[in-house]
Amino acid sequence: NAGVTQTPKFRVLKTGQSMTLLCAQDMNHEYMYWYRQDPGMGLRLIHYSVGEGTTAKGEVPDGYNVSRLKKQNFLLGLESAAPSQTSVYFCASSYNRPLISYEQYFGPGTRLTVT
Amino acid sequence: SQQGEEDPQALSIQEGENATMNCSYKTSINNLQWYRQNSGRGLVHLILIRSNEREKHSGRLRVTLDTSKKSSSLLITASRAADTASYFCATDAGETSGSRLTFGEGTQLTVNP
Numbered sequence: 488n489a490g491v492t493q494t495p496k497f498r499v500l501k502t503g504q505s506m507t508l509l510c511a512q513d514m515n516h517e518y519m520y521w522y523r524q525d526p527g528m529g530l531r532l533i534h535y536s537v538g539e540g541t542t543a544k545g546e547v548p549d550g551y552n553v554s555r556l557k558k559q560n561f562l563l564g565l566e567s568a569a570p571s572q573t574s575v576y577f578c579a580s581s582y583n584r585p586l587i588s589y590e591q592y593f594g595p596g597t598r599l600t601v602t
Numbered sequence: 603s604q605q606g607e608e609d610p611q612a613l614s615i616q617e618g619e620n621a622t623m624n625c626s627y628k629t630s631i632n633n634l635q636w637y638r639q640n641s642g643r644g645l646v647h648l649i650l651i652r653s654n655e656r657e658k659h660s661g662r663l664r665v666t667l668d669t670s671k672k673s674s675s676l677l678i679t680a681s682r683a684a685d686t687a688s689y690f691c692a693t694d695a696g697e698t699s700g701s702r703l704t705f706g707e708g709t710q711l712t713v714n715p
Contacts, residue, residue, distance in 0.1 A: 491644075520702075522705075527707065528707050528708075529606070529690055529692075529705035529706050529707045529708055530645070530690070530705040531705075532702060532703070532704075535702065545702070546704075577644055577645070579645075589650075590635060590647035590650055591635075591645075591647065591703065592647070593637075593644035593645040593646070594644050595643060595644045596642075596643070596644050
């Protein structure tokens with residue numbers, strides 16, 4: 488099992504450019520998440536999904552969009568990148584049962600710099 | 603705003619010593635989880651403790667939870683240089699969907715050989 492993989496690992500964008508980050512998991516997890524981590528801080532939830540075809544906003548959703556067309560993939564899009572979106576982005580997935588939460592499995596991260 | 607707050611922000615110890623990290627949170631929770639992050643890597647889950655549990659062990663890890671004080675502690679016994687990492691607590695408020703976690707800012711642990 489590869490677990491959770493993220494593509495790309497690094498990217499440099501100019502202000503105003505767009506890009507899509509891809510997350511894939513092979514554990515048949517229903518739940519998937521996108522976080523950002525800034526220096527000296529914990530992770531902040533951007534968007535999440537509780538199943539194929541569903542998405543929901545997290546703590547810091549502005550400037551990002553997501554799609555979950557396939558159960559194993561969760562895409563994070565930046566339509567018009569801004570320097571404030573310079574960060575390390577982590578994808579995670581988890582198993583689920585109603586009202587019972589489980590540990591999240593994280594990908595290795597994507598380091599994004601917006602100049 | 604961050605739900606969990608870790609204390610201390612940084613901890614430096616010698617190999618073989620015990621390391622204790624604390625986490626405080628603000629609202630009621632369903633469970634609390636601890637994660638480790640090595641430099642430049644993703645987070646790895648260490649242990650999950652549910653709101654009706656007071657203590658849990660996993661190898662050299664011991665986690666306690668005091669829901670009346672809204673606090674948790676992570677104890678790593680007989681530390682090793684390989685334990686050098688950032689440690690995060692994360693709380694699950696028990697919403698009906700999403701298993702959403704709120705992370706603290708982390709404790710940077712350095713274990714000197």
